[in-house]
Amino acid sequence: MWGLMPSYARKLYVSVAIPRVLYAIDIWCAPPYDDGQRQYGMIKITRQLATIQRLGALAITGGLRILATDALDATAFLLPAVLLVDKWCHRVALHLAMLPEKHPLYGTVCNKITGKIQKHKSPINNLLAAYRHDPRKIKKIPAVARNPMLQGILPFAVSIAENREDSIREAENTSEAVQVFMDSSAINGKVGVAVVLTRAGNPPCMLHFNLGPENEHTVHEAELVGILLGMHLISTERHGSISYALGVDNQAAIQAFHSTLRNPGHHLAREILRIANQVQKRRQKGNYKLIICWTAGHKGITGNEEVNYEAKKAAEGKTSDKKLLPSYLRKLLLINPTARKRAHHKGLMKIWKKDWKTST
Numbered sequence: 072m073w074g075l076m077p078s079y080a081r082k083l084y085v086s087v088a089i090p091r092v093l094y095a096i097d098i099w100c101a102p103p104y105d106d107g108q109r110q111y112g113m114i115k116i117t118r119q120l121a122t123i124q125r126l127g128a129l130a131i132t133g134g135l136r137i138l139a140t141d142a143l144d145a146t147a148f149l150l151p152a153v154l155l156v157d158k159w160c161h162r163v164a165l166h167l168a169m170l171p172e173k174h175p176l177y178g179t180v181c182n183k184i185t186g187k188i189q190k191h192k193s194p195i196n197n198l199l200a201a202y203r204h205d206p207r208k209i210k211k212i213p214a215v216a217r218n219p220m221l222q223g224i225l226p227f228a229v230s231i232a233e234n235r236e237d238s239i240r241e242a243e244n245t246s247e248a249v250q251v252f253m254d255s256s257a258i259n260g261k262v263g264v265a266v267v268l269t270r271a272g273n274p275p276c277m278l279h280f281n282l283g284p285e286n287e288h289t290v291h292e293a294e295l296v297g298i299l300l301g302m303h304l305i306s307t308e309r310h311g312s313i314s315y316a317l318g319v320d321n322q323a324a325i326q327a328f329h330s331t332l333r334n335p336g337h338h339l340a341r342e343i344l345r346i347a348n349q350v351q352k353r354r355q356k357g358n359y360k361l362i363i364c365w366t367a368g369h370k371g372i373t374g375n376e377e378v379n380y381e382a383k384k385a386a387e388g389k390t391s392d393k394k395l396l397p398s399y400l401r402k403l404l405l406i407n408p409t410a411r412k413r414a415h416h417k418g419l420m421k422i423w424k425k426d427w428k429t430s431t
Contacts (some may be wrong), residue, residue, distance in 0.1 A: 080131045100113050102160035102161070121152035125139075128147040132147050141427060165412060167195070168205070171211050171212075172211075180195075210406060226344065226347040226348045226350070227347055227361040229325055229364075230362055231364070235280075247315055248412075249270045251267070252293075252374035253317070253319060254291035256385065263389070265277065265280075265297070267374060281386065286427045287407060289335075298317065300397070302343055303346065315359075315360065316362050318365075318375060333410045339399075346397070
């Protein structure tokens with residue numbers, strides 16, 4: 072058999088050809104948008120990009136040249152050119168909204184007039200007119216990375232079992248006096264998390280938190296919020312000089328503590344480390360010990376199954392009293408950029424599906 076397989080040809084086109092063709096597209100191509108009165112965007116350039124993508128789709132599928140472009144795009148599962156331009160320009164506009172306050176462009180991006188200029192528009196005017204992101208409501212990515220000397224130095228132990236069976240066995244045979252379980256859920260377009268602290272002979276302590284709509288927050292972010300709530304319950308425990316185990320069913324959330332903490336949602340990991348360091352210093356004279364371990368979800372672990380049911384309540388809108396929450400969660404959480412990207416991509420897929428139905 073000669074040539075590349077279609078799947079490998081598509082990967083080559085998506086990872087090499089598209090980034091090269093669309094490099095700096097926000098500078099030389101205005102994003103397509105509609106203000107209710109007329110449509111904007113560079114139609115000629117978009118058609119030229121569609122011609123280029125048609126050649127890529129033909130190379131991937133090996134189809135005949137007489138085939139329609141929309142059929143080739145659907146067969147190769149490539150976003151149509153106009154939607155692809157929209158996706159890349161939206162990504163740039165979102166990055167502008169994520170700029171820190173000390174950045175030279177921050178004032179320009181925050182200025183409401185920048186996106187309303189009618190004549191002699193610059194690329195940044197076109198982006199802000201097409202995508203109405205409020206920079207004050209979107210979480211900023213820190214310009215300074217985490218101190219490399221502190222990576223790997225954590226105020227708690229971390230345990231990730233090799234498989235689900237070992238995770239269940241570890242949870243059932245744990246020797247820690249207090250166990251904390253947390254779980255997140257996304258239901259009906261909303262994201263929530265619940266945490267429960269159990270101690271033998273005492274009633275469980277439970278907290279709920281609803282992050283907001285799914286197009287502004289992610290489940291991964293909710294997992295970090297759950298760890299933060301768990302740390303808050305541990306820090307408010309009266310008998311603190313004992314051992315604690317905090318079970319998390321998301322390995323990515325645990326592994327975030329070993330990163331540079333610059334990705335979306337990692338501001339929560341920074342706050343978790345701050346509280347954990349405070350608790351460690353306050354209880355260093357006793358027998359305080361904390362381990363964050365991975366617990367396999369939906370595997371019959373008593374505390375984990377209970378908190379899974381409560382997480383669904385949190386996703387439906389239940390939130391504990393603000394006085395019971397950590398101070399970091401008493402104010403409105405800023406929008407997660409990853410959630411915005413995902414929501415915009417879903418919107419483009421719906422437009423593509425609608426256009427495909429109307430074209431046939």
